[in-house]
Amino acid sequence: MKALVITNKINNKFNPSLLNLFTVIKKIAGNSNYEAKTDVLVIGYELNNIVADIAKYQVVNKVLVIDNPALDHILAENIAHQIAKIVGNYTHVLINADSFGKNLLPRIAGILELGQISEIVSVVSPNIFKKFTYAGNILSEIESFEDIKLLTVRSNNFEQDEILANQSCEIVHLEYTNPVSSKIKFISRNVEDKLVNLDSAKIVVTGGISLESKENFDNIIRQLANKLNAAVGASRAAVEAGFAPNDCQVGQTGTTVAPDVYFAIGISGAVQHIAGMKDSKTVIAINTDSTAPIFEYADYGLIGDLFDIVPKLIQKI
Amino acid sequence: MSNLKILVCAKRVVDANVRVRTKDDYSDVEIEHCKMSLNPFDENAIEEAVKLKEKSLVNEIVAVSIGSEKCVDILRVALARGADRAIHVNSIDRLDSITIAKILKKIVQKEQPDIILMGKQAIDDDANQVGQMLAGMLDYPQGTFISKLEIGTNNDVNVTREIENGTETINIQLPAVLTADLHLNEPRFIKLPQLMLAKKKPIESINLDEINITVKDTGRVIKVIDGKITKQCKMLTNIDEIIDVLKQKKVI
Ligand SMILES: Cc1cc2nc3c(=O)[nH]c(=O)nc-3n(C[C@H](O)[C@H](O)[C@H](O)COP(=O)(O)OP(=O)(O)OC[C@H]3O[C@@H](n4cnc5c(N)ncnc54)[C@H](O)[C@@H]3O)c2cc1C
Ligand SMILES: Nc1ncnc2c1ncn2[C@@H]1O[C@H](COP(=O)(O)O)[C@@H](O)[C@H]1O
Numbered sequence: 001m002k003a004l005v006i007t008n009k010i011n012n013k014f015n016p017s018l019l020n021l022f023t024v025i026k027k028i029a030g031n032s033n034y035e036a037k038t039d040v041l042v043i044g045y046e047l048n049n050i051v052a053d054i055a056k057y058q059v060v061n062k063v064l065v066i067d068n069p070a071l072d073h074i075l076a077e078n079i080a081h082q083i084a085k086i087v088g089n090y091t092h093v094l095i096n097a098d099s100f101g102k103n104l105l106p107r108i109a110g111i112l113e114l115g116q117i118s119e120i121v122s123v124v125s126p127n128i129f130k131k132f133t134y135a136g137n138i139l140s141e142i143e144s145f146e147d148i149k150l151l152t153v154r155s156n157n158f159e160q161d162e163i164l165a166n167q168s169c170e171i172v173h174l175e176y177t178n179p180v181s182s183k184i185k186f187i188s189r190n191v192e193d194k195l196v197n198l199d200s201a202k203i204v205v206t207g208g209i210s211l212e213s214k215e216n217f218d219n220i221i222r223q224l225a226n227k228l229n230a231a232v233g234a235s236r237a238a239v240e241a242g243f244a245p246n247d248c249q250v251g252q253t254g255t256t257v258a259p260d261v262y263f264a265i266g267i268s269g270a271v272q273h274i275a276g277m278k279d280s281k282t283v284i285a286i287n288t289d290s291t292a293p294i295f296e297y298a299d300y301g302l303i304g305d306l307f308d309i310v311p312k313l314i315q316k317i
Numbered sequence: 318m319s320n321l322k323i324l325v326c327a328k329r330v331v332d333a334n335v336r337v338r339t340k341d342d343y344s345d346v347e348i349e350h351c352k353m354s355l356n357p358f359d360e361n362a363i364e365e366a367v368k369l370k371e372k373s374l375v376n377e378i379v380a381v382s383i384g385s386e387k388c389v390d391i392l393r394v395a396l397a398r399g400a401d402r403a404i405h406v407n408s409i410d411r412l413d414s415i416t417i418a419k420i421l422k423k424i425v426q427k428e429q430p431d432i433i434l435m436g437k438q439a440i441d442d443d444a445n446q447v448g449q450m451l452a453g454m455l456d457y458p459q460g461t462f463i464s465k466l467e468i469g470t471n472n473d474v475n476v477t478r479e480i481e482n483g484t485e486t487i488n489i490q491l492p493a494v495l496t497a498d499l500h501l502n503e504p505r506f507i508k509l510p511q512l513m514l515a516k517k518k519p520i521e522s523i524n525l526d527e528i529n530i531t532v533k534d535t536g537r538v539i540k541v542i543d544g545k546i547t548k549q550c551k552m553l554t555n556i557d558e559i560i561d562v563l564k565q566k567k568v569i
Pocket of ligand 1: 207208209210234235236237238249250251252253254265266267268269270271272273276286287288289292304305306307333357358440
């Protein structure tokens with residue numbers, strides 16, 4: 001086994017999912033005689049600080065760096081060819097299943113005509129992985145026949161291991177050889193800096209269409225989230241209604257979360273929503289309807305009107 | 318005015334409202350008697366193409382579906398939604414993503430569309446791969462997970478993509494592969510006359526063996542289990558009990 005983890009820079013730090021990916025590598029190495037060391041490929045621009053940080057982790061064998069202004073905003077077209085050449089040296093290539101990884105890895109798979117297993121949530125053996133299908137209704141165990149296993153990983157399904165950070169390993173700066181595509185140009189990014197990110201939050205407070213307006217959503221869901229230092233989530237129905245932005249959507253087609261505590265407030269519990277939150281450790285549901293499916297996935301439930309309950313809860317915290 | 322040609326992909330999948338079950342021996346899912354539909358993200362892709370055609374920016378929409386004979390029903394839906402003609406590649410269902418991408422590449426080479434518009438993911442395997450794979454194989458630029466599409470004047474498009482904590486906008490030269498997020502648009506309801514009209518539109522059928530590609534199995538499903546986890550929900554009776562839970566979980 002020889003593993004490569006591909007990562008990027010977010011807010012001047014390395015993508016925090018890297019530490020979860022290290023855990024995945026350890027699981028792949030498992031009880032076999034494989035060495036649980038991995039190479040890390042970091043791509044982007046002005047990476048010096050984060051490269052040094054990554055090199056400290058004991059699980060890292062070698063850090064490969066492609067640092068170039070053309071990769072300030074990473075477009076898959078501007079790096080996929082070069083990475084496609086690198087992955088040939090490895091048996092396992094892992095990337096976080098975020099918008100960066102989901103956009104990039106399948107393009108590399110296409111160039112190499114290799115299969116990929118998307119959004120793995122568990123490792124059975126070096127060739128066998130589990131992933132959810134059918135909106136989380138089914139957990140499938142999939143064997144890869146490929147010599148190079150391309151995997152995107154739902155990082156928040158894996159703990160961050162206690163990984164020692166006190167070594168310093170080899171750092172290899174690679175020349176940027178990928179042609180810069182004239183066919184695609186980055187124009188702008190419109191992101192909100194959040195105090196707590198949804199996908200890695202320890203606590204998530206989610207509201208649904210029953211909030212009735214953006215104002216209510218802000219006054220009730222956001223207030224409670226602020227009080228608890230939690231991330232804000234929303235059902236698709238609430239997003240469509242304009243109560244919360246798209247990136248708050250939890251579910252099959254939104255973000256997948258696995259926090260310690262998940263508040264589902266006025267959420268019915270449609271399968272597509274459950275798909276995004278069912279790995280939450282403790283779920284607390286508040287709903288007027290005692291038969292709402294969300295209670296089947298909740299650890300604690302309170303039947304009642306959110307407009308009555310939540311403001312009082314906020315006051316008492 | 319542009320005269321763009323759009324190829325839209327139409328995958329036949331188990332309907333979003335069906336709760337899929339495993340076979341008794343857990344070897345696979347039981348979908349024999351399930352209601353099947355056009356993949357919801359592909360509905361968004363077709364809707365977008367139709368909207369562009371209504372604005373006279375597009376002059377032809379071709380729908381393609383790969384799989385068993387039954388895909389023809391799905392292509393009829395795509396035609397009713399506004400595609401002009403359709404191509405059915407007759408094969409077994411559930412080919413690997415990489416094989417689907419190879420087939421689509423051949424169709425693209427034959428049809429020479431300006432835009433290949435597809436869903437970002439199929440709701441059966443939730444793979445989210447085919448669009449990017451196809452773009453990589455064709456060496457076309459890709460706009461993935463898009464929630465907005467604007468046709469430019471220089472054989473280009475501006476797309477807005479859904480990313481963590483917001484969106485980003487990129488400019489792409491055509492030909493390109495674009496994959497739709499659900500937020501791209503609100504697919505309209507199909508009216509009866511459109512269904513009637515769809516029956517008259519042409520569907521070309523191609524057998525997989527007429528397409529010169531090597532089909533490879535990149536993996537296999539070993540077993541499936543019910544992914545549903547049911548918890549024992551403890552019903553609380555008042556707010557103080559929620560507070561107690563939060564304290565117990567060390568949240569407050
Ligand atoms: C392909 C596809 C993908 C999808 N992806 C997603 C996804 O990623 N995420 C997602 O969330 N959805 C997704 N959906 C939509 C999903 O099927 C549901 O429609 C949606 O989750 C419902 O949102 P909701 O719970 O807010 O609304 P509803 O289902 O309408 O439920 C409202 C709930 O609020 C309760 N309620 C009403 N008033 C009050 C009150 N005053 N106090 C307390 N409770 C109250 C009601 O009892 C009810 O249970 C997808 C659908 C499809 C077809
Ligand atoms: N068998 C198929 N026939 C037509 N289009 C397909 C097929 N499989 C996948 N696609 C397209 O690829 C998109 C992404 O699918 P996937 O990568 O499998 O999640 C779908 O939304 C479809 O547009």
